[in-house]
Amino acid sequence: MSDDLLHVELVAADRLVWSGEAKMVIARTTEGDVGILPNHAPMLSLMVDGVVDVQTPEGETWVAAVDAGFLSVANNRISILSEHAEMSHEIDLEKARADLERAKSAGEYETEAEAEEAVRHAEARIRAVEKAS
Amino acid sequence: MAVSLREYRARIKSVESTKKITRAMELIAASRIIKAQQRAQAAAPYARELTRAVSAVATYSNVDHPLTTEPEDPKRAAILIVTSDRGLAGGYSSGVLKEAERLAEKLRGEGKEVDTYITGRKGVAYFKFRRRPTVEEWTGFSDQPTYDVAREIGDTLIGAFLSEEELASEENGAGVDEVHVVYTRFRSMLVQEPTAVRLLPLEVVEGEERPEAEDVLPLYEFEPSAAEVLDELLPRYVQSRIFFALLQAAASELAARQRAMKSATDNAEELIKKYKRIANQARQAGITQEISEIVGGVNALADATAGSE
Numbered sequence: 001m002s003d004d005l006l007h008v009e010l011v012a013a014d015r016l017v018w019s020g021e022a023k024m025v026i027a028r029t030t031e032g033d034v035g036i037l038p039n040h041a042p043m044l045s046l047m048v049d050g051v052v053d054v055q056t057p058e059g060e061t062w063v064a065a066v067d068a069g070f071l072s073v074a075n076n077r078i079s080i081l082s083e084h085a086e087m088s089h090e091i092d093l094e095k096a097r098a099d100l101e102r103a104k105s106a107g108e109y110e111t112e113a114e115a116e117e118a119v120r121h122a123e124a125r126i127r128a129v130e131k132a133s
Numbered sequence: 134m135a136v137s138l139r140e141y142r143a144r145i146k147s148v149e150s151t152k153k154i155t156r157a158m159e160l161i162a163a164s165r166i167i168k169a170q171q172r173a174q175a176a177a178p179y180a181r182e183l184t185r186a187v188s189a190v191a192t193y194s195n196v197d198h199p200l201t202t203e204p205e206d207p208k209r210a211a212i213l214i215v216t217s218d219r220g221l222a223g224g225y226s227s228g229v230l231k232e233a234e235r236l237a238e239k240l241r242g243e244g245k246e247v248d249t250y251i252t253g254r255k256g257v258a259y260f261k262f263r264r265r266p267t268v269e270e271w272t273g274f275s276d277q278p279t280y281d282v283a284r285e286i287g288d289t290l291i292g293a294f295l296s297e298e299e300l301a302s303e304e305n306g307a308g309v310d311e312v313h314v315v316y317t318r319f320r321s322m323l324v325q326e327p328t329a330v331r332l333l334p335l336e337v338v339e340g341e342e343r344p345e346a347e348d349v350l351p352l353y354e355f356e357p358s359a360a361e362v363l364d365e366l367l368p369r370y371v372q373s374r375i376f377f378a379l380l381q382a383a384a385s386e387l388a389a390r391q392r393a394m395k396s397a398t399d400n401a402e403e404l405i406k407k408y409k410r411i412a413n414q415a416r417q418a419g420i421t422q423e424i425s426e427i428v429g430g431v432n433a434l435a436d437a438t439a440g441s442e
Contacts, residue, residue: 011182013280013376015175031356044186045356046365070366072186074353079182083280083369 004038007077008054010064012085018054018062025078026053027071034071042074049120051128052080063088065128067121084121088128096125138419141412145405152401158221159394162387165276166322169384172277173319176380180373187370189353190363198360199295200367201335207310210240211248211268211293213286213332213375215316215382216256218275223393225317225325225386226255232327233315240313248309250290252282252379268293276383283376290375291368294333316378317385323392325385332374335367 008025010018025036028050036043047069054062069082103118191201214233216226237247251257252271260267269289274282293309312333317325355362 009178009182011178013176013179013283013373014172016178029356030361042353043356044189044353044362046362068365070183070186070362070369072182072189072353079185081179081182081186081369083284 005057005076006036006038009077009079010052010054010066010085011079011081013083017064017085018087020054021057022054022078023057024053024055025080027066027080028052029071036073036078038076040073040076044070044072047071047080047082049117049124051124051131052085053131063128063131065091065121065125067124086125086128088131091125091129093126093129096122096129100126138412138415141408141415145408145412148401148404148408152398152405155394155397155401159391159398162391162394166384166387166391169276169380169387170319173377173380173384176280176373176376180377183366183370183373187366190355190359190366198363198367200291200333200371203334204310207243208245209248209309209311210245211250211290211309211312212237212240213250213252213290213312213314214256215314215378216251216253216259216275217382217386218254218272220255221393222386222390223396225389225393226253226259228327229315229317229382230256230259232329236313236315236329245310248293250286252286274379276386278376278379278383280372280376283379284372287368287372287375290333291371314375314378316382317389319381319384319388322388325388330378332371335370 006022006025008018008020008022009016023038027034027036027047029045029047031045034045047066049067050065052064052066054064056062064085064087066080066082066085069080069085072079072081100119100122103115103122212233214229216229220226233249237249240247249260249265249267250269251260251267253275254272257267257270257272271282271286290309290312294312296308311331313329314332315327315329318328319325
């Protein structure tokens, strides 16, 4: 493994969403946004619903929307685990907007917490698409 | 004779249409197994990373967590039985149920009460027919389980495990001291075996994929804290174990169905062959009889005319 690159694995519960090399990864943890550069100290932290930015050595930026999950960094290897994760180009923006509207108008979900979760999830997906474009 | 010939032909026809159905089911099951195996493979990275993270936390922190603590005096146990939604899979469901019965018997022998949780319509029907209570049932996904289902099941079981013992009663299944899962393990296309494993309290298996020598687990920083990370990590670990069990069960179910349908198709072929022989014999017998009747008639006529002359 090269010394100044991160090896990133973005994993959802049912598939490997993305893997590859990166210069920098930005994710949102419970403590706030963290940017991870190569040779970061080993870390295991909780993520909240949000957007993960991956900057590749070629200068491209990949954006993914993730659910709450984990981020583990060790030996220049980052694994991002989330039950559901989607790359920005896989997200259907129209559908995400519609989901957001539905979640906000409530009624469909049994509890407040569920509705809030749906709102957060939809917002994260929309943010991911907007950031990527 | 002619009547029985018609009967045999009708029977051949009906067996032929049965054969078409079983053959179609065999092919469908065969193509779905590949998909089920791919799904199981796709889920492997998540399980692997999660196991790594859990063993990292377990190795570098001395945090006690309720999910890993052995209760001092276990009195209730929950069993999750993973069966199929549809039949026609040979001994698949009954194999799992037998294993579950064995486990329940053993637990009762140790003086524990047993709560039953079931996935799959076959298992539900089995318990309903025997009028035995179940705490909760999930159906409708046995050949392609999703992670959301696994999460729901996991949350229910963890809830039962963590809830206060005082609330325990027959219906709500609270106050469970251990949780077991019975599912069918997919060893290969030919071998699937019903297995029982204890899910809770958790024993973190560190040896499943032993890290290479230079790849020793690093000293992690935990954010916000080791206890909180563990709090989030363990329920997910449980869910992922359940998801794994469901995926294995799905692949096993399809393999069992494919095998059962293959032998059904073979049997149908045998039957058709047998009936065809009998039908041909009956047809031949009919022809022979007709000829001998004609010959007999002609002879009788010839005798009669010869006698009158």
